[in-house]
Amino acid sequence: MVILLGILFIILAPLVGGLLTGIDRVITARLQGRQGPPVLQPFYDVFKLIQKESIQVNSLHRFYVYLSLVFVVFTSGILLVGGDMLLAVFALTLGTVFFVLGGYSTRSPYSTIGAERELLQIMSYEPMVLLTCVSLYYVKGSFFVKNIIAKDVPAIIYLPGVFIGLIYIITIKLRKSPFDLSTSHHGHQEIVKGITTEYSGRDLAVIEITHWYEVIITLTLVFVFFATSSVLSRVLAVVACLVVYFLEIVIDNAFARYKWQQTLKYSWIVTGVLTTLNLIVLSFFH
């Protein structure tokens, strides 16, 4: 039953993720005073890329991207069926690391710079992701998503600071500006799409689908903070996810890009201070 549910979620996740990406592009366009593409544009892009020729630089760089997709799908599967958050987070990291290796394997300077910046981004957000899991365990006594959301009080009541820290790093994880260091939003910027520079056709489509899964994974982490055993709270949690996603789009459009030094420094300061304070305060009442 759990496996069937997992397969269902794994099929649904990219559809919802793609739709959210499409809505992202429309809202971005509206914020810039444009009409914007159709909501289904990301799907058109991916179907087009699948039909195109994929140029292979070497045998490995394609392999890494598919491996990255496998681990990200594994992560979303675990999270969505209510599995172990810690395992999910490690699998997600592994997926990103394979993506970085894909960037390194092509030996293109743009791709290498993108891979190096992606590593710095991992360094910036990874401590906070682990701290989120640890904090949730501290409050709820379990690493399993299904146990965390089965309690009566939502985690956000105990962990507002950790939640704000999580929102901060979601921007890095979704590679939105000001943190779009590794794969710049627009291909005509200085690193011409960073890690994805050398990918074309079907491989690029796989990267895009991986990103859809990542959108769902990050929003699931937001969901965990709001959901409790009651149905109403789960509806509210979905609304909270949408609000957070909208906030990310606004931030994306309102900021210029940070340098990697700023990314690393600010993310560690913000998440470190917020999480530590939150946990110290909590330890007095717990």
Add this chain to the structure above:
Amino acid sequence: MKFVKKSPWIIHYDGSSCNGCDIEVLACLTPLYDVERFGIINTGNPKHADILLITGSVNEQNIPVVKQIYEQMAEPKIVVAVGICANSGGIFAECYNVSGGVDKVLPVDVYVPGCAARPEAIIDGVVKGLAILEEKQKYARKKN
């Protein structure tokens, strides 16, 4: 389904243009014309692009550059020559260093006239190119 018609990604190369056609190409991306409505994105990366948009004539120095960009693009791909310089060399055709229009080097699929080419004309040219792109995709599939 021919999805290439719904998301044509463009790479834009400025040969030896006076920048007049260039800013018209970029004007297409601005809120007034907003070509992203049709799924068109300015990629700047030949491996992601479907359409090579060239402004300005080719000269001895940029021939290898233009050829390299074209060769790096994934099939199916088309070339759109924007402006009179890219079509035939324009008023610079007789210059000692100018080789002529883009068709001296690459197979051009659509010629967009004008000095400078108007954004409407450029969008029109790209849309004309989409039909050719679709044909090329059909042919590529048959070959496979």
